[in-house]
Amino acid sequence: MHAMKPSGAGRTHYARSLPALVVLLVLAYLVLVPLGILVISSLTPSGLPFDKGWTLGNYALVYADPEFWSMVWVTLRFAVGSMFWALLLGVGLAWLVERTDLPGKTPIRVLLTLPMAIPPFLLAIGWILLLSPRIGVINVFLRDTLGLEQAPFNIYSVAGMIFVQALSLVPSTFLILSPAFRNMDPSLEEAAMTAGASRYRIFARIFVPLLAPAVLAAATFMLMVGFLVFDIPGTLGMPVNIFVLSSRILYLATDSAGGMSAYHIISTISVFFLVILLIQAWGYQRLTRNASRFVTVTGKNFRPRLSRLGRWKWAALAFVGLYFLLATVVPLAMLAWTSLMPWMMPPSLAAASQASWANHLAFFTDPLTLTALGNSLLIGVVASTAVAAFSVLISWIVVRKRGVSGKLVDFLAFLPIAIPGTMIGVALIYVYLNMPLLNIYGSVWIIAIAYITTYIPFGTRTTNAVLMQLHRELEEAARTSGAGWWRVMRRVVMPLALPAALAVWIWVIAHCMRELSSALLLQGGGNQTLPVVLWNFWVGGEPNKAAAVGIWLVALVFVTMLVWQAAGSRKPRNAQ
């Protein structure tokens, strides 16, 4: 130990504040610019921020329209319904994988996250071929077998939308919750059991409070995703005129009358998302304000206590298998079928004779597709690495600096979730067209920036929950031993946050591989991504080629996840 000089103390204070300052500046740049353009857009007559004139008329037009509120009601049902089921399934699966002696955990982890690789609108098309009242294989089979007059299931409904959306959200819920389940200190349970507490009491008094931040983070995130996602409601709702706000936004961008995207209405609706987000953020802050309550990783070593499933093991495996069947096997089988066909047709023995590899061969021989594949990979790796690293840094600031700066950083990091991809695209076009020195307009880098902005909310929700569980004493011990900020981060914080950072990385890369709205708007010739090519095939009348691209996309993400799993298993489960 040595006494520090005052100037040294000043430098240390400065050095400690520097990361927060840098993060704040980068976040402000990434988030406030699109947000500012969104707000300005809502106040201009055309929605183009550089157009002359200001108006509040857009607000009157949108919020005085009863149809808007009926759409809000449908959206709310869809968002809450899909969040509820995704959470229920996600909690169950995360508990089984992380806190029980379920066999085959490593492959199960990979398989549970695989549905993320399936582009949601292809997932929806797969379910149309299964549960459409007219051509759905399951419906036709049941109708013919049971002699029913009407199809028993209808995928073109709010319930159908919730079902498919929940299936696609479960991997995200699982990835947010898994690290939190893994990092729970079993000594608390052991103490409670020693004191004679019942299972219910342990669940209510220990499990629920300890998991609250992660569960709330997942719920908040899923709810906002439910408000913003357009693929599934657009594919399953639009055919029967069920619009949610997000599919309405897509409609306003591409199909509104008059020859221009209705950005003024889109941005005004987005302000509604911001209000919802503010309410959620406020609720989340209140519910997790006593961060110390959630600390479970301290300086003491521990291994998670695993519950024995006993004879319930097979039921648990069946549950996991059923989810995997519904979320991956069945829709992938439908995709594979579609990819082999010359046009969209439900599976049948008669149609099987028309199967060919033509669409798959086209995937490997079309230079456009191969360029798009390269672009997607590059953008995915850059964006996911940046989001994972940045999220840990942001969460560390949020958790360790609980003051105004921490709250501000946390709020800024969560804000982009309320900005639809379309509006992020619009904003970035303006920003980078006006930055001749940073000539990235029309390149892959503008899309990478859009993705970093879009996925920071997910990253920070995941890493926040985990860093809240880390006790300050580990870092304090390191500092006492003379470690500087960077060394503490590198040797203490990063290793402990690694499972969460890896979860964020895999989630972000999988989503980069399928994100459409920003990429579609920011395409400029040579920077097309694979989802854009896939979407172009779909809207251009080649769904079978789109399905073939989807199959190879899933294969690519599957390989990535295997690598992720291998990388994760080389690290100790709980770094000490």
Add this chain to the structure above:
Amino acid sequence: MKLLHGIFRQLGLAGILAAACSTAAAQSAETMQALAAKAAQGEPVVWYESSPENQIGEVLKAFNQRYPDVRVKYVRMVGGNELASRAIQEVQARGHTADLLTGGPDHLWQLNERGLVRDLSQDQLGLPPALLPVNYAVPTTASVYVLLWNTRKVTDEQAPKSWDAVINEKWTGHVGSWVRAAAFAQLASVWGEDKARTSLENFVKLKPYLFKSTFPLAQGVASGEVDVAIGFYHSAQPVLDAGAPVKFRMLDPTPMHTISSSVSKSARNPSGATLLMLWLATPEGAKAYEQATSRGNPLVSSTKTYEMLQGVQTAEWPFADVAKLADLNEQYNAILAKSRPAM
């Protein structure tokens, strides 16, 4: 009276087509050569359009056979709204956008209203009036509406032969439509607004399945998801080429949307853009474009679309009435949006 109106309209269209074709083939070869010489000195022509890259690649191959020294960079804008919005944003931010812009009348009208496209009437291009309906746009192709049906679900005899037969309650829950009511807005140019509106309201009672684009709509017919649908001729081609059990026919009147091209005022290679635009309206260019995209120019006699529309009454608002069309589209889209879920 209505019969007479129809006959006059048909005769009028035939006259316009004949006049266009006789002059289009010879449209100022000298002008085009001069443009080609200038264009070859300039930067690549940036072209915004909505067709897939591989299709436009074929078009440009044919263009470069004729003009090997003129380079073109194609950027796909999916949907015309994106074309107009992007062009405006680019001009506002960096002062220039693409050289050649191809889109619907409403998109080009938006650009013209903002003074972003060239006045072509001053350029002495030698175009007949039909190929220069307004001073800033040259029609280069068209989307023609057809009735599609699945031959496994509906026989040729059962398939509607008229608009009244389409709007028959027997198709309730079995009919498909684009999510935009644009066909009815164009029909209003022949029927009048009241009849078109009433027909649309009756169509909405059939609880049609709505599709994001007419390509998936054609796939919906092919898969049997819907028995009949009002789609486009060109977007039905992929399923027809694939051998799907789909047939089509044109109804009387046949709505269509003419798609035109405009040269940007901020074009960095205006000669190249003008050359490409003019070439697309020649028999050679129109044929190459139609072969690649299945969308043909009804004003150029070398196209199948021209042949297909012979003797057919088409329904389309003139370019000059684009504001009217935009207004009707908005009203009619709102009516279609009020259709209740089919199930």
